[in-house]
Amino acid sequence: MSTAPITLPFETPALILLVGASGTGKTRVSRMFQPCQVLRADDFRRMCADDPGNQSVSGAAWQALETVLRARLALRLTTVVDATFAEEGLRRRFAELADEYGVLSYALAMSTPPDLAHTRNAARTGTTRVPAHVVDNQFAQLREASPNAEGIDRTVLAETLPVLGAALERLAAEEERTADLADVRRVFGEAATELFAWDATSSDPQFRTGTFAAGSESLRVRWMDDGDPYDLRFEALVSCPTDWCVGPAWTPVRSVAELAAAHQNNPLDDTQCVYCDA
Ligand SMILES: [Zn+2]
Numbered sequence: 001m002s003t004a005p006i007t008l009p010f011e012t013p014a015l016i017l018l019v020g021a022s023g024t025g026k027t028r029v030s031r032m033f034q035p036c037q038v039l040r041a042d043d044f045r046r047m048c049a050d051d052p053g054n055q056s057v058s059g060a061a062w063q064a065l066e067t068v069l070r071a072r073l074a075l076r077l078t079t080v081v082d083a084t085f086a087e088e089g090l091r092r093r094f095a096e097l098a099d100e101y102g103v104l105s106y107a108l109a110m111s112t113p114p115d116l117a118h119t120r121n122a123a124r125t126g127t128t129r130v131p132a133h134v135v136d137n138q139f140a141q142l143r144e145a146s147p148n149a150e151g152i153d154r155t156v157l158a159e160t161l162p163v164l165g166a167a168l169e170r171l172a173a174e175e176e177r178t179a180d181l182a183d184v185r186r187v188f189g190e191a192a193t194e195l196f197a198w199d200a201t202s203s204d205p206q207f208r209t210g211t212f213a214a215g216s217e218s219l220r221v222r223w224m225d226d227g228d229p230y231d232l233r234f235e236a237l238v239s240c241p242t243d244w245c246v247g248p249a250w251t252p253v254r255s256v257a258e259l260a261a262a263h264q265n266n267p268l269d270d271t272q273c274v275y276c277d278a
Contacts, residue, residue: 006166008032009156010106013076015069015098017152019085019145020110021138022130023117029108029158030082032166039065041083042128053127066097073101080108086141088150095151107147107155114139183223184210187234188256212259219263221253236262240273247275 018026030038042052044061072079098105147155181193198210206225211218220237235250251267253259
């Protein structure tokens with residue numbers, strides 16, 4: 001399995017502005033970059049207000065975004081800004097920022113047709129859905145845009161790039177880097193891996209032990225692979241459910257909800273005591 005790595009047509013370092021109306025797929029396109037390279041206006045609004053669509057904090061959100069962007073450009077790190085960039089003034093401002101730090105600026109333009117953008121926007125839930133007339137206004141503004149005249153060095157059309165291929169390649173590298181946690185991720189999800197570590201002494205791949213821990217609390221688990229591919233599972237260490245028994249017991253955990261129940265010593269079923277028959 002060896003394919004040539006995908007190369008993208010950006011010189012580095014660069015400031016890359018994702019330019020497109022709501023619903024044109026900017027955030028998906030941004031997945032081809034490392035997450036720490038992408039500054040997303042919605043993320044900064046969420047940090048300011050717990051809500052990515054809260055426009056009342058836009059001033060603070062842009063100020064914070066610019067502070068981070070300046071720090072990155074001063075280190076000559078390629079940075080992507082995910083925002084609509086419908087307003088000419090905002091495009092000019094970021095083009096000047098790139099000049100100030102001596103990096104190339106790119107407009108990475110979405111070419112999604114308005115009908116599709118409207119459909120995607122309408123399907124959104126919560127505050128990231130904007131009124132339809134706002135999407136129309138953004139398209140109207142962007143039709144008038146002339147990035148080159150506004151100081152942006154180069155324009156690249158997203159449709160000309162291998163965006164899915166580059167995104168999958170990045171995720172594959174991440175998957176390989178974190179392969180040791182693949183079973184934990186598959187059963188409990190990505191976020192749960194941040195609470196987990198295998199025991200250093202646990203090298204037997206069929207019966208590894210590990211711990212979910214945070215603060216002073218922890219939950220011991222073991223990976224059970226006794227050869228039956230339909231019966232691979234994690235088990236958590238709980239107290240025996242029998243009143244008179246003080247034995248430890250193992251109980252299957254197949255989801256985060258079952259981990260939480262085991263941690264409350266309230267496992268669902270099939271608990272096997274180490275001492276008694278429970
Ligand atoms: Zn027991």
